[in-house]
Amino acid sequence: MTPIRAAFLPLTDAAVLIAAREQGFAAEQGIALELVRTESWATLRDRLVYGQVQAAQMLAPLAVAVSLGLGGAATPLATPFRLNVNGNALVMRPDFAAALDPDPAARLADPLATAHDFAAAIGLYRRKPQIGIVHRFSSHALMLRYWLASAGIDPDRDVSLRVLPPSLMLEAMRSGEIDGFTAGDPWPAAAIAEGLAEAVVLGARIWRRGVEKVLACRADWLAGNAAVADRLLLALSHAAAWCDAPENRAELAEMLARPDHVGMPAELIAASLNGQFVPRAGAAPLPADDFLLFHREAANFPWRSQALWIWSQLVRWGQADRSAEAEAAAGAVFRPDVYRRALAGSGAVMPGASAKLEGAVATPTGVGAHGGALLLGPDGFFDGRVFDPDAIDAYLAGFAK
């Protein structure tokens, strides 16, 4: 057995790592997987960078930021596997949400209109809305910025973004420190269940097949431990398929609920696993079948184009300086080559390309793939824009900011 330590945060989308251990998929591949529960992304990053763990569940933009040395020393990380697609939501205090479309289903169904309502509500609100984000380099923060800006809201001027770990969001809502937050499940669901907040927009409605948590390793570790890494990816791929299977969801919810994992009630966790989202305390759940994907539609394949989308947004918001070298380095964080190597012959469906136009699939589409048919679900951004990884300048020029 090869020992591997992997760090995670208490979130529903740690499911694949947790299932890999608890359902024996890691052991099957000769890996003694030890999970290290961590309370902040900074600690998770340090444990990975300084070699206390060999793998981690990481925010995709944080993997890019650490590799580029944004906000600290640069350590090249490698992302050979996506742990899930989507899974977060923006929730706001009920009085703020009421100033948007009062019908939560209508709010969620039309993100563009809701963004404009949000812009109007800022003007009427008693103060600049304080919105909790889990990290500046998080998918949710980038999607939130993208969504706010679509209605002319400057996320650096018109709202106040406050960084808090997911597990402290509820307390910050209770004490009135923040007016809302965006985080991965089950934390939005928990805030809604307690009546502290209502759903305003789901990550999956901003970008229907976005990028969320990834498996990250140090690039030098991955290079020096190729055989072990391949076995780990195989274990994770089996675990991801298990997590996605409807018949396993109840067991998965119970497994995640345990105090050493997420430590929240199984009912709260089960809703989004079952493709449902309760938008307001006591309301009937709304269907949200693509709220969180673990495996289907090549959910685990690390598209280079998504690392570059992240890079484009870091440049857009002035968090990274534009340079060809940095762009190449950002794109190189995602490692479809390792994914292909590790899962070759495993039956996993392989996309024919390693990058794609992001946001260009309007209806479920079969694409070129090895090892079987690959059906990609609609991946659109809510504003209809398409990201071409070969034309980042033109893409950025299309935004007012």
Place this chain on the structure above:
Amino acid sequence: MRIVIIDDTGARASVLEDGLHEAGYDDIHVVQPSGAFVSRIERLVPDVVLMDLGSPSRDTLEEMLLVSRALAKPIAMFVDQSDDQMTAAAIDAGISAYVVDGLRKERVKPILDLAVGRFTAFARMQAELAEARTQLADRKVIDRAKAILMQQRGLNEQDAYTLLRTSAMNANKRMAEVAEALITASSLLGKGQP
């Protein structure tokens, strides 16, 4: 040199604070990582910030260090990331250190050394305390089981103890576990509690 310790337990912070005082640092402030702690730190303008590695508030602090105008950009974390040994020791001890002013490594290293030593000693003390508590609890359970055996089986204290120990050895269990099982069984059977 102004040092801020961020800690929510109090005990660990005061252990560290005492050590720093003894080492001749006298400008030390302890801040709880809750509410508007970021603005309190900002007002203090520290040179070095020491924080529990496991604190959920680390992301909040790092964000502040990135955007704050009052504080310079953090020049280093764990003093100097090129010093691998020091970094590893700090992480093992559970400390994250932020140097928020352009302090030279030589000036910060003794502080971090001291913090590592104190944090490690504190963790050891906590572990010993926990173990002592367990031992105490174990002894109470064993005494009760012994009393039951003496009462029910008419054994003397030494024989009751030997019986418990032999049963534990045969079952490959801790004595306290066997004792606990005995107490439970005895109360289920409604036999007199000692």
